[in-house]
Amino acid sequence: MTVKTRFAPSPTGYLHVGGARTALYCWLYAKKTEGQFVLRIEDTDRERSTDESVQAILDGMEWLGLAHDEGPFYQTQRFDRYAEVRDELLAESKAYRCYCSKERLDELREQQMTNKQNIGYDGHCRNLSDAEQDLSKPHVIRFKNPLEGAVVFDDLIKGQISVNNSELDDLIIARTDGTPTYNFTVVVDDLDMGISHVIRGDDHVNNTPRQINMIDAVGGQQPLFAHVPMILGDDGKRLSKRHGAVSVMQYRDEGYLPQALLNYLVRLGWSHGDQEVFSHEEMIELFDLKDVNRAPSAFNTDKLNWLNQQYMKSLPTEEVAKHLQWHLNEQGLDVSKGVSVELLIPEMAERVKTLKELVPAIRYFYQDYEDFDAKAAKKHLRPVARQPLELAKEKFVGEDNWNADKLHALVNATAEELELGMGKVGMPLRVAITGAGMSPDLGVTLEWIGKDAVLRRIDKALKFIAEREANS
Ligand code: GLU
Numbered sequence: 001m002t003v004k005t006r007f008a009p010s011p012t013g014y015l016h017v018g019g020a021r022t023a024l025y026c027w028l029y030a031k032k033t034e035g036q037f038v039l040r041i042e043d044t045d046r047e048r049s050t051d052e053s054v055q056a057i058l059d060g061m062e063w064l065g066l067a068h069d070e071g072p073f074y075q076t077q078r079f080d081r082y083a084e085v086r087d088e089l090l091a092e093s094k095a096y097r098c099y100c101s102k103e104r105l106d107e108l109r110e111q112q113m114t115n116k117q118n119i120g121y122d123g124h125c126r127n128l129s130d131a132e133q134d135l136s137k138p139h140v141i142r143f144k145n146p147l148e149g150a151v152v153f154d155d156l157i158k159g160q161i162s163v164n165n166s167e168l169d170d171l172i173i174a175r176t177d178g179t180p181t182y183n184f185t186v187v188v189d190d191l192d193m194g195i196s197h198v199i200r201g202d203d204h205v206n207n208t209p210r211q212i213n214m215i216d217a218v219g220g221q222q223p224l225f226a227h228v229p230m231i232l233g234d235d236g237k238r239l240s241k242r243h244g245a246v247s248v249m250q251y252r253d254e255g256y257l258p259q260a261l262l263n264y265l266v267r268l269g270w271s272h273g274d275q276e277v278f279s280h281e282e283m284i285e286l287f288d289l290k291d292v293n294r295a296p297s298a299f300n301t302d303k304l305n306w307l308n309q310q311y312m313k314s315l316p317t318e319e320v321a322k323h324l325q326w327h328l329n330e331q332g333l334d335v336s337k338g339v340s341v342e343l344l345i346p347e348m349a350e351r352v353k354t355l356k357e358l359v360p361a362i363r364y365f366y367q368d369y370e371d372f373d374a375k376a377a378k379k380h381l382r383p384v385a386r387q388p389l390e391l392a393k394e395k396f397v398g399e400d401n402w403n404a405d406k407l408h409a410l411v412n413a414t415a416e417e418l419e420l421g422m423g424k425v426g427m428p429l430r431v432a433i434t435g436a437g438m439s440p441d442l443g444v445t446l447e448w449i450g451k452d453a454v455l456r457r458i459d460k461a462l463k464f465i466a467e468r469e470a471n472s
Contacts, residue, residue, distance in 0.1 A: 003035025004196045007061075007068075008186070010042045011053035014247035015060030017299070018201060018231050018239060021265040025228060026199045027066045028266070028287040038193055039068035044075045044185055060248035064258050073193070075185050082180040085188050085218060086141055086173060094217045095173060097139045098125040120169030141174040143184070143214055151209035156226035156289045158202070163209040171210055187211050191220040199289070202227035226289045229296045231268060239299055253330075255354025257323055259315060260308040269297040277310055305353040312349035312358075317342040324355050331359045338366050339448040347440040365448050368457060369435030372464065376437035383472075385428035386465050388414055392429055393458045402451050408443035432461035 005026035009019050030037035039061065043049040058072070089095035098121075105121070112119050126144060145168045152162040173184035180188075186207075190198060198208075205227045215222050233243035240246065251261050263278055270293065272278075272286045312320055321341050328335055335341050344362050352358045363369070372381065395410040415425045426442050433454050439445040446454055 001196055003030055003033040004038060004194050005030045005035065005199055006038035006040050006071075006190070006193065006195050007066075008040040008042050008189075008200070009057050010045065010048070011050060011057055012045065012048040013053055014056045014249060016239075016246045017248060017251075017261075017265065019057075020060060020064060020066075020248045020261075021231065021268060022199065022201055022228055023061065023066050024064070024262060024265050025226075025270075025287070025289070025292070026197075028284055029197060029199060029289060030069070031284045032287055035196070036069040037066075038073070038195065039071035040073045040075070040189060040193070041071075042075050042182070042185065044180060044182070046076075049076075056247070056249065063252055064248065064262060070193070073189070075189065078185070078189070079180070081192065082174075082185055082188055083178070086180065086184070089143065089173070089217060090141065092217075093144070095141050095143050096126055096128070096170075097133060097135070098142045098170075098172075099128075099134070099137050099139045100124055118167060118169075123170055126170060138176045140172045140176055142170040143173050143210075143217070145170050145210070145213055151212050153208065153212060153225055155205070155208075156197075156224055157229075157292045158205070158227055158294060161205070161208070165213070168210055168213070171214075173214075183207055183210055184214065187214040187218060190223055191215060191218055194221075195223045196221075197226060197289075198223045199226045199228065202229050226292070228292060229269060229294060232296050232298045234298055234300060236298065243299065252323075252326070253356075255327060255356030255358070256304065256308050257311045257315065257320065257355065259319075260304065260311040263311070264304045264307050268299070269293050277307070309349060309353050312352075312355070313346065317345045320345050320349075320355075324358060327355045327359050331356075333359055333363055333366060335362075335366055338450060343448070347444070351438070364434045364436075364439075368453065368460075371435070372431060372461075373436035376431045376435075377464065380427045380431045380437065381461055381464050381468070383465060383469050384424070386462060386469075388418055388420060388425040389428055389432060389458055389462055389465075391418060392425060393455060393462075396446075396451065396454060396458075399451075402447060404441070404443035404447040406443075407446040411442060411446075428461065429458075433457045 007019075007023040007026045009015065027037050029035070041054055041057070043054065061068070086095065090097075104124070108122055109119060121142065125142070146165045148165060150162050150164045151168075152160065154160050171183055172181055174180050208225055208227070212222060231239045233239045235243075248261070252258070259280075262283070266278060266283050266287065267276065270287065270291055272291065278286065324341060324345070341362070344365060348358055348361055352361050392411060392414045395414060396407070399406060399410060411425055411429065412422070415422050418425070427437070430439055430442055430445070431437055433446065433449055449457075
């Protein structure tokens, strides 16, 4: 069997992490089996679907690198096809017209509630004769669900599921205005598109028996089903906006790498021993639906942060730089002049969790800082620092060979001449040139900041010390 999976989002909002995980599982399974991955946009709900959402889904999928092999198919472009199948079902008496008024249905529902019966349509119009039909009257089309027996299917994640047909009522497949309903379009599409594996969130598991009955009625190969348990927030409640970022693009905005988010999502509900970090190839090779957890999984931001840092350190720097560029633009930092960001990334990734945090952490390599970090300045830019800063500056001014080793030697020489420990020279200098107390190796930092900026910033530190002396 050739595997064909599909991701079928409704464009009624952004692409959220739950959807992205489903998409990832569909994509992985198709890749693993050398099958096809279909993207289908379920946009029949015209009131809730928007073009922006469609774009957000396409952007999210692209950012994650989950390329589809077929599609995107839009359900709104397939209305003729749904009408065709609907008419076939009508002609074969597998569906029927229902003229029941809203009042009748409300009353029925109330009665069922009072009598503690299953809620659902009672089949009132199921057996109307031709003479009793009046096509000029408003009506919906209902599917004739089998009255007896049970629907049994082997969910690839949840195991065997069985539902009695007596619990399923006759579903509306076309509304009064003729528009098709969700369960019906999914059935027509999955059959037409030759979907072999329906992998989706388990919020749809109750729809599956109904869909299976319709698949049998329409005729065609029934796909296999895999319902993925939902994602919970760290408080055990269903993941939602309350828990912070839920849209995939918000993760980009927050500074996560798509590789890290994918790795995080694949592990969220699936495991392979206790391995945490998976390359793209490993994910494809090792992923299997049978290893997806049956229980819901909880979102854990600390773990995502940890993974993101791992990826910032381990991915090729040009790849990290590519994603960093978005944040540089966003935060207005021009890195076109000065040290290459590709040199900074391995040094600085150690100190931050996200690309968003990386931008302020590297800013001083490209721009003079505005103010000193108050704590660092208080501690290190004291009157005793004036002399070492002056002497170091003097040495730097005459130095044309501006490289880390040479600069290191000059800082050492300054300490030796003044008979000071390295810290007494190095720390004031570090605060002077970076504005704060943390940076990579001092020689390297001096080299990367560049001679002009180093001299200018030492002057700024000396001015700060002088003002401090004057005020004391
Ligand atoms: N369009 C549905 C949703 O976004 C998914 C349908 C399906 O996967 O069968 O929830």
